[in-house]
Amino acid sequence: MSGTFVGMPAFPKAAHEAVNNATLRGNLRHATHTIRTKRAKAVAELSDWAELREAGKRIKDHTLRHLDRYLTQLEESVTAAGGVVHWAADAEEANRIVTALVKMTGESEVVKVKSMATQEIGLNEALEAAGIHAYETDLAELIVQLGKDRPSHILVPAIHRNRGEIRDIFVREMGEWGRPAPEGLTDTPAELAEAARLHLREKFLRAKVGISGANFMVAETGTLVVVESEGNGRMCLTLPETLISVVGIEKIVPSWRDLEVFLQTLPRSSTAERMNPYTSMWTGTTDGDGPQTFHLVLLDNGRTDTLADEVGRQALRCIRCSACLNVCPVYERAGGHAYGSVYPGPIGAILSPQLRGTASEIDASLPYASSLCGACYEVCPVAIDIPEVLVHLRERIAEGGRVTKDGNTVVLKPAKGHAAERAAMRAARWAFSHPGAMGAGQRLASRTRRFHPRTLPGPGRAWSATRELPAVPAESFREWWQRTRGGKDTTK
Amino acid sequence: MSSRDLILGRVRRALADVPRDGAPPAPERPGKDSPYEEAVARSYLREHGSRSVAETVDLLAENLADYRAIVHRSTEEELPYVIMRLLAERGAQYVLVPPRLPPEWMSAADPTQVHDRAVSTPHELDRVASVVTGCAVAVAETGTIVLDGSPDQGRRRITLIPDHHICVVRVPDQVVASVPQALERLDPARPLTWISGPSATSDIELDRVEGVHGPRTLEVVLVSGE
Ligand code: SF4
Numbered sequence: 001m002s003g004t005f006v007g008m009p010a011f012p013k014a015a016h017e018a019v020n021n022a023t024l025r026g027n028l029r030h031a032t033h034t035i036r037t038k039r040a041k042a043v044a045e046l047s048d049w050a051e052l053r054e055a056g057k058r059i060k061d062h063t064l065r066h067l068d069r070y071l072t073q074l075e076e077s078v079t080a081a082g083g084v085v086h087w088a089a090d091a092e093e094a095n096r097i098v099t100a101l102v103k104m105t106g107e108s109e110v111v112k113v114k115s116m117a118t119q120e121i122g123l124n125e126a127l128e129a130a131g132i133h134a135y136e137t138d139l140a141e142l143i144v145q146l147g148k149d150r151p152s153h154i155l156v157p158a159i160h161r162n163r164g165e166i167r168d169i170f171v172r173e174m175g176e177w178g179r180p181a182p183e184g185l186t187d188t189p190a191e192l193a194e195a196a197r198l199h200l201r202e203k204f205l206r207a208k209v210g211i212s213g214a215n216f217m218v219a220e221t222g223t224l225v226v227v228e229s230e231g232n233g234r235m236c237l238t239l240p241e242t243l244i245s246v247v248g249i250e251k252i253v254p255s256w257r258d259l260e261v262f263l264q265t266l267p268r269s270s271t272a273e274r275m276n277p278y279t280s281m282w283t284g285t286t287d288g289d290g291p292q293t294f295h296l297v298l299l300d301n302g303r304t305d306t307l308a309d310e311v312g313r314q315a316l317r318c319i320r321c322s323a324c325l326n327v328c329p330v331y332e333r334a335g336g337h338a339y340g341s342v343y344p345g346p347i348g349a350i351l352s353p354q355l356r357g358t359a360s361e362i363d364a365s366l367p368y369a370s371s372l373c374g375a376c377y378e379v380c381p382v383a384i385d386i387p388e389v390l391v392h393l394r395e396r397i398a399e400g401g402r403v404t405k406d407g408n409t410v411v412l413k414p415a416k417g418h419a420a421e422r423a424a425m426r427a428a429r430w431a432f433s434h435p436g437a438m439g440a441g442q443r444l445a446s447r448t449r450r451f452h453p454r455t456l457p458g459p460g461r462a463w464s465a466t467r468e469l470p471a472v473p474a475e476s477f478r479e480w481w482q483r484t485r486g487g488k489d490t491t492k
Numbered sequence: 493m494s495s496r497d498l499i500l501g502r503v504r505r506a507l508a509d510v511p512r513d514g515a516p517p518a519p520e521r522p523g524k525d526s527p528y529e530e531a532v533a534r535s536y537l538r539e540h541g542s543r544s545v546a547e548t549v550d551l552l553a554e555n556l557a558d559y560r561a562i563v564h565r566s567t568e569e570e571l572p573y574v575i576m577r578l579l580a581e582r583g584a585q586y587v588l589v590p591p592r593l594p595p596e597w598m599s600a601a602d603p604t605q606v607h608d609r610a611v612s613t614p615h616e617l618d619r620v621a622s623v624v625t626g627c628a629v630a631v632a633e634t635g636t637i638v639l640d641g642s643p644d645q646g647r648r649r650i651t652l653i654p655d656h657h658i659c660v661v662r663v664p665d666q667v668v669a670s671v672p673q674a675l676e677r678l679d680p681a682r683p684l685t686w687i688s689g690p691s692a693t694s695d696i697e698l699d700r701v702e703g704v705h706g707p708r709t710l711e712v713v714l715v716s717g718e
Contacts, residue, residue: 027697030697030698031697031698034698035698045540046540047537047540048535048536048537048540051535051536051537052536054533054535055532055533055534055535055536058531058532058533059532062528062531062532065507065510067503067507068500068503068504068507071499071500071503072500075496081681087494087495087496087498087499088495089495089498089499093495137705139693139696139704140693156694156698158696162697163696163697166696189696189697189699189701190701192696192701193693193696193701193703193704196704197703197704197705200705201618201705204614204705205613205614205615205618206614206615218680221680221681223680229691229692229693229694230691230692230693230704230705230706231652231691231704231705231706231707232704232705234648234652234685234705234706235652235705237648238647238648238649238652238683239614239649239652249499249503254528255528256675256680257672257675257676258532259675260671260672260675261534261536263671263675264671271694273559273688274555274559274633274634274635274688275559275631275634275635275636275671275686275688276688277559277687277688277689277690277691277692277706278685278686278687278688278691278706279684279685279686280648280683280684280685280686281680281683281684281685281686282683282684283680283681283682283683286641286682286683288610288647289641289647289648289649289683290647290648290649290683298499300495300499300502304499304502304503304506305502305506307502307503307506307507308502308505308506310509313506404506407498407501407502407505
């Protein structure tokens with residue numbers, strides 16, 4: 001994935017540092033708790049949440065199971081609608097394609113709508129190296145870019161920054177990149193947003209090339225969908241003459257009608273809204289409206305390797321709503337940067353090691369960045385069993401085994417230095433094969449949480465020595481779940 | 493080997509363990525039933541709760557307002573005056589109108605009407621404060637209006653650059669209850685913009701701020717036939 005994260009310390013070390021940063025922890029706690037509470041309310045509004053979740057899971061599973069077919073169908077429909085489809089096996093190839101496409105336009109500036117796929121491949125850096133300047137236009141991404149920082153949350157990438165820090169970044173940096181921050185800028189969110197509006201509008205109105213990702217691609221119609229709040233997406237998708245979208249191959253849904261599921265579950269799971277302020281859908285090009293040239297770059301970059309893993313492939317169902325981040329006790333304390341990839345939190349802990357392999361220390365440590373409490377699975381709108389995949393990946397790291405890398409089967413050796421994890425993993429596996437024991441263990445842990453040690457005894461000591469043990473919640477998630485939406489009728 | 497063949501080959505090898513569930517082709521034509529439709533059970537609801545037509549319109553108004561759109565109601569006769577008043581309140585001197593907005597809607601308005609021509613640059617449109625459009629469909633449960641670029645709505649950019657958007661929704665004809673019902677009515681071949689409230693961000697300490705890039709004020713006029 002992105003070169004940005006090369007040289008990251010492994011999760012335990014990074015998390016340890018983050019945990020000692022009181023500002024970061026305060027910001028994160030405030031943010032995740034706010035979204036969490038709102039989300040539960042938004043979900044409770046839909047009496048058929050469980051059915052929507054099941055349908056979302058099945059649509060995605062069905063798509064993955066016939067991915068070759070849907071990819072070729074998508075290619076046909078996008079081409080028929082006037083778009084040009086490119087295929088990129090890895091980050092390097094995707095960057096090369098996009099750079100060449102931008103060069104063909106003769107432009108040296110592009111506007112970008114927040115896209116995890118382009119962050120994953122390090123596109124901004126690649127463009128910069130080719131003398132092309134990429135402006136991030138999402139407010140949070142702008143904060144991150146101006147602050148020469150990395151995003152730490154899927155949805156609120158600057159969640160680790162408070163308003164005072166943001167003001168300082170704007171005052172210091174905006175002038176370097178374009179229109180400077182207004183005189184006497186204060187730290188009220190409204191003024192900060194206004195400063196960003198003025199700064200970015202200047203760029204939108206003259207932009208000739210836009211770069212985006214997409215939340216969904218519809219195979220039968222060739223439609224791409226971008227879901228957003230601010231309108232910077234609409235700006236990037238409609239004002240430039242050329243639009244280049246870089247999208248992971250797993251983002252397909254088969255039919256137009258499938259959108260009815262995800263347009264209901266995604267906004268509620270992510271921003272806890274009935275609907276996000278803006279959703280744009282485009283099918284190829286439209287004469288006289290919006291970009292007249294449209295390129296779609298279909299990105300593999302480890303996705304087919306992930307698809308080859310029978311347990312791990314479910315991670316490809318992810319619609320990047322970020323609900324799992326907001327309920328994760330480990331994420332809440334460690335922060336997004338500790339995960340060392342563009343995909344933080346529970347989903348990052350299973351996605352990054354699959355997309356990138358587990359050769360690096362950080363990737364090998366990610367499957368341990370969890371307390372396996374199960375909260376991430378309960379909130380996931382496509383029912384990805386993150387704990388199951390975590391345990392599976394731990395097992396693979398600890399004991400080695402066959403994996404697919406760049407399309408070839410390779411045999412991993414057991415990781416060295418993971419003796420403690422091996423023990424922890426065995427315990428976890430036992431708990432998973434004895435669900436009763438896990439439930440009881442969790443409930444017991446809740447009741448006795450005041451007496452919990454800060455480090456684990458026995459073989460877990462080495463593991464907990466470098467990690468802040470998450471505080472045990474007052475009520476276990478399962479208890480809470482049962483109390484609040486027990487049984488099938490889960491949304492009442 | 494091309495990257496296309498490489499990726500498709502990898503996909504096929506990755507799925508070697510997977511029994512292909514029969515022939516699951518996607519629908520041949522949008523919206524038509526097909527074997528795929530049977531492969532995925534859709535036991536979720538087509539609409540949440542049962543409401544009369546009037547209640548659905550009320551819910552639309554309520555949810556629009558909840559997402560900070562300003563909602564007005566009028567009859568067809570009153571509409572030109574409502575539009576006149578809303579533009580006057582903003583002190584608008586110029587107003588953008590799509591090519592085939594019903595002319596009577598603007599019959600009482602004072603501001604000069606500006607058309608979006610192909611040669612108009614975004615900078616020129618940026619000097620216009622307000623825009624008036626119709627819509628394709630409105631979704632009551634989510635408080636959403638959808639634009640599809642029809643001649644009474646215009647190019648996507650005209651509802652994006654001005655700071656003030658007045659959108660006229662014909663009730664009850666253009667109102668549906670839910671997202672599934674809205675998708676049924678829309679044509680995927682058109683560029684679609686779903687709007688739920690004005691532009692907003694919660695990026696700074698999760699405080700909601702209206703208007704970063706899109707129009708900061710969205711006024712919706714629900715106009716009834718009689
Ligand atoms: S794993 Fe599930 S909950 Fe987490 S971001 Fe993806 S879809 Fe959302």
